[in-house]
Amino acid sequence: MSEKQWQWQEGEYTVTRSTHWSGPGCHDGCGLLYYTKDGKLIKVEGDLDNPYNMGRLCMRCLNQTEAYNNPQRVKWPLKRVGERGENKWERISWDEAYDIIVEKVRYIQKEWGPETIIGLEGTGRNIIWQTPYLTYAAFGSPNYVLGFLAGDACYLPRAAQQAVMNSDFFVTDCAQFFEERYDNPEFVNPEVIIIWGNNPIITNGDGFFGHWIVDEMRMGSKLIVVDPRLTWLAARAEYWLQIRPGTDCALALGMINVIISEDLYDHDFVENWCSGFDELTERAAEYPPEKVEEITWVPKETLIAASRRYATAKPAAIQWGLAVDQQVTGIATAQAINSLWAITGNTDVPGGNIIAKSGFNVDDGYSCGLNWVPKELQEKRFGNENFPLKKYGLASTAHGDSILRAIENGGDPYPVKMLWLQTTNTFANMSSEAPRVYQAMKSVYFNVVVDLFMTPTAVACADIVLPAGMSAERDSFRAWFAPLRAITKICDYEEAKSDEQICLELGKRLHPEAFPWETVADWINWKMGNDKDKYPDAFQIEWSGKTYKERGKTQGLTYDELKHKVYVYPEWQYKKYEKGLLRRDRQPGFNTADGKIQLYIDLFDAFDIDPLPVHIEPPESPYSTPDLYKEYPLVLTSGARSFEFFHSEHRQQPTMRMFHPQPLVEVHPDTAEKLGIKDGDWVWIESFRGRCKQIAKLVRTIDPRVVSAEHGWWFPEKEAAEPSLFGVFDSNINNLTSQCQNGPAGYGAPNKGLLCRIYKCTEENSKVMPGEQVTRKGGWEYVRATF
């Protein structure tokens, strides 16, 4: 914990040590110094004394003042007065807003049942337990979901796979669980790190600060990078495996094949701690390097050399990312990669893939408050009707594709009547078939958007818009993974309220017994495990993560104390499976049925899902749909992140747009030449579902058969009302991608591996813009996938 002061005066500025999370959004939680004057944020600097990021900040954090003081922010609650899509609003008070929402919620609960109300969030921003609690405890619905994200394809496929295979989550060891970091004597620097479908320098995804990889490179780690694009890290790697998008499972199986057939696996670990090795060996034998080269386009020599390098390095780690989830084999790919670190003995060892536990287990996140939903109603959660993994309670959220399906099919198994959208600009970015989801959302009876800015989603669908505070405008904390960090309120903006405050105030009106807390600080204290006696009813929650450390053991640390300490590190141990720290019965082993890492997942057998990893061709690919490939001869991957933007955010920040003014699609110069496209030309990118336009960026290092397009584009500077909707459909790559093409378990979607064609924009072919096509002409006609 920090011994430094948490707040001091520097001339005319008050300086406060705090943590950034959201908004604006990020997946991380770095330490920074807020400089304020007269209650206004003036400057942000990295906190050199915070071991997490050691003073380093991304451009998005450094530029926070522009975001906080942006005049385009929503300033007070708004009620729609025109038609949806007209962008006509009336300013109302918070009381009026709450009254309207309470009346609608009560009416919907009575008329159609609480399950018809859906709580939606975007990616893991700072509402991951607050909004679930509101959804379950106040709306009384079991349906909390990640926007309409197809196949839950953001970490959840990896989370579900890890849960059933080992019952715990892994992350590359960067000494992030030690306050003294790399100086801790137990830590060992990885000899080799595989960066797999991840660009951590830019993305810092899932609580992993990307520059830790650079720290380890400086200490000698060598890299293997699996990516269709030559990223900054790939350019510095010993081996760059330039994969055909969507084929990672085959590649991982090929590596397992080499490692087992060359006897490079860790016999001791496999014998003692894994089950299903023989079955995995048999399966991997179906993936010899020659065949894997054909599937993945990775030369077999590179595959073999990289496999040997990884398996013989001790220790070695795999840092994986979103590309693993964004294929229909999301689960199988994750399983194959997880098998790699299991069979090479890199599980929970220093410098390997370590079992991550959150700071004091205070983050049961998506399940927070589920105890308020009766069991019969929990069973009605969307997705249960279609997918066994969900049905048996193994999923923490509802299933977006199933919700879309119910809206579209007129209410089977039951209708959807209200969307509570907090932190998602859904069809600008999250939903994978944007025009389809736009239509569905517009048809829902009552929608509320809680956001920082007026978004295309709010203009098109919202009946009420509530203004949320940014990170320094809220009291909160960050717990995923470690340390436990304080987020401290130091300023206000107009009438904006923190997400906690909004959830608490609305919750108290709807279900006072479930919201006994007077203040946000009280609520956070409860969440941190304090005041159990004071709020017994709110303590019926079945806490997850009891096994390694009892939940809420912050040693009685109160929220106020945490703010003053800034961050607190929990205890940390390696090889927890040897020490009886993982299982409920406190015996050594993993918390699975047989106590082992299940290379062959028994449970999948029971659910009629392949218990071993298997390559499935993307639903649209050169090999699965050769006829379609003739028409759409390029493989499309999408959504590779950039420094300037977090998804659809930051488009209204002048500095970010100065660095990155327009959407870019990466194309190989040979491909471009054949198509008469020059660097900087606007091009149409088209699939049979729809099209959008972006600027061609010619990149010599991308495979000529592949293009990589950006996601999340809208233009806050353009007209808000329909048909423009801030130009949201014009450059939206999710006009091309798909919903309802999930993997066998309902997880995974092919966002990063579909087909498209590109051609230059001309006046002639640009007469009907996508915005008009979608909002005025009913979208494009094609056969929609369903299940």
Ligand SMILES: Nc1nc2c(c(=O)[nH]1)N[C@H]1C(S)=C(S)[C@@H](COP(=O)(O)OP(=O)(O)OC[C@H]3O[C@@H](n4cnc5c(=O)[nH]c(N)nc54)[C@H](O)[C@@H]3O)O[C@H]1N2
């Ligand atoms: N084609 C393609 N599409 C993709 C992806 C891809 O790789 N390719 N990636 C997908 C993935 S992994 C994800 S997770 C989704 C993400 O999708 P989302 O998380 O839904 O991201 P945004 O669309 O930017 O919407 C976030 C909204 O929340 C608001 N906001 C930010 N911080 C706060 C806050 O603290 N409180 C409140 N109330 N509001 C806040 C922002 O202003 C913004 O309008 O996108 C998905 N879409």
Ligand SMILES: Nc1nc2c(c(=O)[nH]1)N[C@H]1C(S)=C(S)[C@@H](COP(=O)(O)OP(=O)(O)OC[C@H]3O[C@@H](n4cnc5c(=O)[nH]c(N)nc54)[C@H](O)[C@@H]3O)O[C@H]1N2
């Ligand atoms: N700046 C910024 N940071 C972010 C976000 C953001 O929008 N902006 N979004 C956040 C969110 S919600 C998430 S989920 C994370 C995601 O963070 P990452 O996991 O880093 O995801 P991406 O940047 O989408 O993709 C990572 C890499 O995968 C490569 N790739 C594309 N297709 C494939 C494929 O089929 N196989 C393989 N092996 N690689 C492929 C891309 O070229 C890219 O370099 O980032 C988070 N952090």
Ligand code: SF4
């Ligand atoms: S990862 Fe970057 S944007 Fe996120 S909190 Fe850290 S410095 Fe800020």
Ligand SMILES: [Mo]
């Ligand atoms: Mo994500």
